[in-house]
Amino acid sequence: MARGEVTSDAKPLWLDTEEQATWLAFTSVMVRLPAALDAQLQRDAGISHFEYQALAGLSMTPERTLRMSELADCAVGSLSRLSHKVKRRGRAGSGACPRTCSPSGTNATAAAEYSSTGTWR
Structure with missing residues (x-):
């Protein structure tokens, strides 16, 4: 069975600790970056x-x-x-x-x- 593949009798494989930390850091940047860019452009260039x-x-x-x-x-x-x-x-x-x-x-x-x-x- 490939990693992440789910069959009817198998439990799903979740991210390990390192992968979870990486994923959470990535999603944090993806949520915060647009607002930060918008605020800086408003401040610097209107x-x-x-x-x-x-x-x-x-x-x-x-x-x-x-x-x-x-x-x-x-x-x-x-x-x-x-x-x-x-x-x-x-x-x-x-x-x-x-x-x-x-x-x-x-x-x-x-x-x-x-x-x-x-x-x-």
């Missing part, structure tokens, strides 16, 4: 981790432009969430992403401009 991911995605394209659906995938978020952030940042005039739409109203794109001073505008 943006969320999600907004950072979106801007990073835009920065990796030659013209700093992506379809909104592609950008949402890049930022690991929903299209609705991204649209809300783009609209909010656009109203604030801060770095983010004015949107343009195709004549049919589909295939919206987001764009960002990185200034020579090292800030998004």
